[in-house]
Structure formats: C-alpha cells, structure tokens
Amino acid sequence: MIVAEQKSLEEIKKLVGTAKKVLVVGCGTCVTVCFAGGSREAAIVAAELRMASKLDGNNKSVADVTVQRQCEWEYLDTIAEQVKDVDVVLSLGCGIGVQAIAEHFPNTWVVPGLNTRFMGLPTEQGIWAERCAACGDCVLGLTGGVCPIARCSKSLLNGPCGGSIDGHCEVNAEIPCGWQLIYDRLSSMGKLEALMDIQPPKNWRAARDGGPRKIVREDLRLGKEE
Amino acid sequence: MTSNNGYLSGSNLERVLKNGHFAVTAELGPPQNADREVIRKKAALLKGYCDAVNLTDNQTAIVRMSSIGAGTLLVQEGLEPVIQMTCRDRNRLAMQSDLLGAYALGMRNLLCLSGDHQTFGNHPEAKNVYDIDSVHMVQMVAGMRDRRIFQNGEAFKGQEPRFFVGAAESPFAHPVDFRPYRLAKKVKAGADFIQTQLVYDIEAFKIFMEKVRALGIHKQTYLMAGVGPLKSPAMAKYMIENVPGILIPNSLINRMNQAGAPWAGKSKDELTKEDKKARSAAWGAQGIQICVELIQQLRQIEGVAGVHIMAIEWEDAVKAIVEGAGLYPRPEVSRE
Numbered sequence: 001m002i003v004a005e006q007k008s009l010e011e012i013k014k015l016v017g018t019a020k021k022v023l024v025v026g027c028g029t030c031v032t033v034c035f036a037g038g039s040r041e042a043a044i045v046a047a048e049l050r051m052a053s054k055l056d057g058n059n060k061s062v063a064d065v066t067v068q069r070q071c072e073w074e075y076l077d078t079i080a081e082q083v084k085d086v087d088v089v090l091s092l093g094c095g096i097g098v099q100a101i102a103e104h105f106p107n108t109w110v111v112p113g114l115n116t117r118f119m120g121l122p123t124e125q126g127i128w129a130e131r132c133a134a135c136g137d138c139v140l141g142l143t144g145g146v147c148p149i150a151r152c153s154k155s156l157l158n159g160p161c162g163g164s165i166d167g168h169c170e171v172n173a174e175i176p177c178g179w180q181l182i183y184d185r186l187s188s189m190g191k192l193e194a195l196m197d198i199q200p201p202k203n204w205r206a207a208r209d210g211g212p213r214k215i216v217r218e219d220l221r222l223g224k225e226e
Numbered sequence: 227m228t229s230n231n232g233y234l235s236g237s238n239l240e241r242v243l244k245n246g247h248f249a250v251t252a253e254l255g256p257p258q259n260a261d262r263e264v265i266r267k268k269a270a271l272l273k274g275y276c277d278a279v280n281l282t283d284n285q286t287a288i289v290r291m292s293s294i295g296a297g298t299l300l301v302q303e304g305l306e307p308v309i310q311m312t313c314r315d316r317n318r319l320a321m322q323s324d325l326l327g328a329y330a331l332g333m334r335n336l337l338c339l340s341g342d343h344q345t346f347g348n349h350p351e352a353k354n355v356y357d358i359d360s361v362h363m364v365q366m367v368a369g370m371r372d373r374r375i376f377q378n379g380e381a382f383k384g385q386e387p388r389f390f391v392g393a394a395e396s397p398f399a400h401p402v403d404f405r406p407y408r409l410a411k412k413v414k415a416g417a418d419f420i421q422t423q424l425v426y427d428i429e430a431f432k433i434f435m436e437k438v439r440a441l442g443i444h445k446q447t448y449l450m451a452g453v454g455p456l457k458s459p460a461m462a463k464y465m466i467e468n469v470p471g472i473l474i475p476n477s478l479i480n481r482m483n484q485a486g487a488p489w490a491g492k493s494k495d496e497l498t499k500e501d502k503k504a505r506s507a508a509w510g511a512q513g514i515q516i517c518v519e520l521i522q523q524l525r526q527i528e529g530v531a532g533v534h535i536m537a538i539e540w541e542d543a544v545k546a547i548v549e550g551a552g553l554y555p556r557p558e559v560s561r562e
Contacts (some may be wrong), residue, residue: 153343153345153354154313154314154340154341154343154354154356154359155356156340156356156359157359157361157362158359158360158361158362158408158411159359160399160400160401160404160408161340161360161399162340162394162395162396162399162423162470162471163340163342163343163399163470164399164400164401164470165399165400165470165471166400167400169343170342170343170346170470171343171345171346172345177400180400180401183401183404184401195404195407196407196410196411198361198365198411198414198415200362201318201357201358201359201362201377202357202358204357
C-alpha cells in the first residue's frame, strides 16, 4: 500500500490560509489502512481546523467527506457539488489523490494534508516499513524476494557494502541491512549460489530517472470513435 | 592493447607489486578548504615512505577538496596518487568524465568504493546517487582500459584511461561468511588490487585469508591489508563501537591502556598541559609500535601483497611505521 502520514496542524493551517470554506477530503483506500487520511482522520482534521479557526478568530466553515479512491475520476465525481462550493480542498489522499483532485477540478484550489512517504506494509500494529521503490524493472527474482533497491540504503545490486553490522545498516541501527536479509533468505533456501553472479548496472530509465512514467495498454483501450 | 611494457597502467604501485615487492600505500585526507599547502605539507611527510598515496573522496561524506584535485597537486609534488572514488556522489557519466580528466592529469591508480552514506556527513539532506555500485565501477574502468569502451558499451577512439584498478573489502563486516565471496566478485569484475578495512585482529584475518586462498583470489589480485596506528584507548573504543567491521583484540587495548598508566586515575583537572602531551606521546608511540608489529605479522600471511596505512590526520606517523616495519627505503622499480 501507499503509506502516508499527516502534516502538522500548523502546516495544514498555513496551507489552508485565509480560505473561509474548507472541504477536507479523505480517501478510503491506502491512507485509510495506514490511519493517515480515512474518514475518521478527515473528521478529526476538520474538527481541529474548526477549533483552530475559532481560536484564531477567523471562523471557517469546514466540512469533510471521504471518497472510496481519490485517484480515480469516477469516485471524485461523487463530490463534485461539494467541491464547487468551497474556497479550498484539503486532500487527505496521497500525492496521487491531491493531483487527481487538481486535474479533475481545474477551478478548485487543492492543498495536501499528508506527506506521502513510501510503498510498504505494516510490520506490526503502528509500524509501517518501505518495501518497493517502483524502479520499474523488478529484481526480486534474483534476491529471494527481498528488494535491494528499496531495502539497501545504497540500492546496491552487488552488496552488502562494508557498513553492514549485526544485521543492520550503517545509516542507523533501526534499518535492517537489506543485503543481510537477502543473504539470510538465500542461505535458508539453499540458494546462495545466486549471489555469486555479478548483477549488471541497473537500467534506471524504467524508474523515475527516465522522466515521468506512463503505461499504455492497447488491449484495454476503448476503440476510438470513427 | 597494453602499453608500458606489459603493465596495465604502468603505475609505480603496479610495478612494485608486479615485481614481488611488499607494497606500502598510505592515506592522505584532503582538507575541508582549497588550501594547496595542506596537501604539500602532508605530501612531504609521506614522500619516499610509500609507493602510492590514497586520496579519500569526501571521506565520511564530509565535503573536502576533491581526490582528483588533490591528486593533481600530489603528482606535482612527485608522489603517486591512488584516486578514491565513491558511488555516492557521481552517476556513471560523472565518474567516466572525471576519470578521463584524472588520467589526463597524470593519475594512474583508482580505488572504487561504495562510499559512506551521506547521512553520516555534513550534508545529510543531500540526494544520494548510487547509480552503479563499486563492482560495476570496477567493471566500467577495466572496460575503459582493456576494451576501450564506455559503460554503455560504446567504443571510443584515442587515448584510453589506463588505471590500475582497486577495490576495497572489509573482512569482518557482516555477513562475515560472505566476505571472501564478495571479494571474489570484485576480482572477477576486474580489480587488480584490493585494500582492506583496518585489521587489528590477526587471528581473525588469518581465517579470512585462508578462505581467500581456498578461492584462489590471492593469485588473481594483489591484496593489501589495511593497518593504522591507534592514537588512544578512546579511539580504539570509538572504532569498535562505531565503525562497522573493526575488531580490536583486548590484548591491544590493554597495551594502549598500559601506555597511559602513569597518568591513569587522575582527573582531567589534575593533569597539566604537559601531562596530557606526554600521555598522548606515550599512547602514540605504543600505537605506532602495535602497527609495526601488525605489519610484520601480516607480512607472514600468504597472499598479503602489501599494507595500506591509514593514519588518519596523523600522516607523520607513517615514516615511523614504515621505518619500524623495515619497509624503508621503498623499492625503485624501473619502467622497463
């Protein structure tokens, strides 16, 4: 899932600025699951903004609504009327949600209430960790299902570097060494020989380095009208 | 194409190693400013006491004079540099163009490193590069030299950069069992020489070398063991706790403590300036003595082709170490 966390109320207040009518838009997918921008959080942020605006003496009207997925037009259509009516939309979606709102409602000012952090999973209650860097050319088949791009701080393809110690990364003791994880996994599966080959340099064009990415699936596209 | 009478690069370091001499390299840390005099002064301390001088590349991710810039000054001073280059700060384009320039400026040795992560240093907010890794860098530079191709496979005309290509290995970093194999990968990639992380634990290093020999790596590359004088018991403690892959046996820590024994048990305020100076000198002398003994022991291990002395911000210790280890004067190997 996409993992995000809320911006501070201070920053959100600055982003909302002097707008009188505010619509907080939550998202019912990833950010709901990571407790950053679902309906519950949207209601809380809306209440916080109302209280803050009362204290600051610039009474704002703040409503909240949550759509199933901010990143798809059809779900955004369901809030078109509410959006039209406000000075600013505070999106509690990920960065994709914020941009979807901006694209779908060209006359609406939208600001982000979250910082989109990474693609990952909850490892235990209240803890999420990064797992995928969307490099566009998956190497997990070479490394036993542990990603060297996302989980090694240096994205080494022929690791580990000399900074691996007691299972953690040189960056800090909170980061497991991705290459120790790869080594342990391949070792336990009896497949260490996979590490003997030199993996060639990565083609970063498939990642963000090639510019903004797009997928076109001709087999799924609707036929152009004659 | 080979040139220089069968040498890959014709560098002094390569010639010394190829002719079977026990090689000595030393490390020089460029300053955090643009003062060429710093390089000259440090070069003067090292001249004649080593076969080549490693110039660190923004060591510990702190901005310093570039290794190629400092290397140019070193060439002017009549010393031979080993340019260190990390994968942290440059992508493959920048690496190759800098290396073309470095060769044109007279540099002949290169040490390819991953590099300390930038979060350690003084610009922790920097974007990290890590476009390619150190194994790829070795392959790339060997390819430029031996096949006259850029990393992308494209052939180029004219003078190719002919570097003596080095890589690093940390024998005691984790996972320890994999280290000899990772070293083998670097050698397979084309590493002509290896410089290791600091070795203090000879017994542990012997075990590492046994595995290296079992893989036959010592016959495919020149392996130089890293050594460095301890400055104080506190430095030893710091390294054990903070530098991955550093093992220091208690016996050596005890010797460092004993060197400071005359001043032990006194609080900071009780020690005069002279006391502290005398204690530092006693520690330093013991550190140098330990380093000399380590070199003598390393020299006995089959497959160790030389030592790389890392006397960090203590370049004047190198003379005493090299002389003490009986490695002075350095051999003069002709280019013929």
